[in-house]
Amino acid sequence: MLVTAALAAGVMVTLVGCGSKPSAGTESGKLPEPLVTRQHDNPDGPPESILFFSPAGNVLYTHRQHYERVDGDCQVCHPKVFPQKLDPLNYKKALHRAAEASMTSCAHCHAVGGTAFAADSNCSRCHAPREH
Ligand code: HEC
Ligand code: HEC
Numbered sequence: 576m577l578v579t580a581a582l583a584a585g586v587m588v589t590l591v592g593c594g595s596k597p598s599a600g601t602e603s604g605k606l607p608e609p610l611v612t613r614q615h616d617n618p619d620g621p622p623e624s625i626l627f628f629s630p631a632g633n634v635l636y637t638h639r640q641h642y643e644r645v646d647g648d649c650q651v652c653h654p655k656v657f658p659q660k661l662d663p664l665n666y667k668k669a670l671h672r673a674a675e676a677s678m679t680s681c682a683h684c685h686a687v688g689g690t691a692f693a694a695d696s697n698c699s700r701c702h703a704p705r706e707h
């Protein structure tokens with residue numbers, strides 16, 4: 576078996592065979608950890624944004640805009656919907672339909688009947704276009 580996936584960063588990852596370690600053009604085949612950007616004027620405060628890496632196109636989570644929209648009420652999300660640390664989002668299963676069915680993770684709001692757009696036909700509102 577030979578699977579080649581082009582990641583958004585333009586890194587070519589090649590997996591050969593079963594159980595063998597993925598080898599990559601540059602680094603390992605694993606997706607990078609989410610990238611947190613701090614606020615310039617408040618570097619010890621809550622994140623400005625968090626970039627989630629995805630083979631479907633990276634997603635820039637506008638953390639600051641999200642809490643400003645709820646008047647800075649952290650408890651809308653923490654800790655009930657998300658821990659106040661970087662943990663798996665549990666959002667991606669079944670192209671987000673699993674989370675939408677239970678209105679968990681991002682689909683706590685991003686779902687039909689929720690307070691923000693659902694994944695369905697809105698992929699590009701979250702996922703950046705891939706370079707390949
Ligand atoms: C609309 C939802 C939402 C609101 C409101 C919100 N956050 Fe977050 N926050 C998130 C998400 C999503 C993550 C990433 C969670 C993950 O990766 O598991 C996060 C992560 C964090 C982290 C961890 C980042 C790191 O570097 O470890 C901190 C700290 C944080 N938030 C602080 C706050 C504070 C303080 C507030 C209120 C001013 C707030 N958040 C409001 C959604 C929210
Ligand atoms: C508390 C409710 C809530 C949660 C939880 C939430 N969002 Fe949102 N999000 C919104 C609202 C409201 C908007 C604005 C919707 C609009 O403009 O139609 C939005 C907009 C966005 C946008 C467009 C950029 C922007 O900020 O206007 C992106 C991208 C996005 N959300 C990603 C996410 C991701 C990824 C998660 C999970 C990590 C998430 N959201 C969790 C409520 C939420």
Ligand code: HEC
Pocket residue numbers: 627628629630631634663664665666667668670671681685692693694695696697698699700701702
């Ligand atoms: C509200 C923002 C948002 C929308 C809308 C959205 N996604 Fe995502 N998607 C994400 C985030 C954030 C991740 C990484 C999340 C995670 O690790 O659970 C992700 C991950 C994925 C993955 C990666 C799965 C994997 O195995 O790594 C796929 C595929 C995907 N999305 C497809 C889609 C498709 C197709 C649509 C449109 C029908 C869509 N997404 C709409 C935010 C979104």
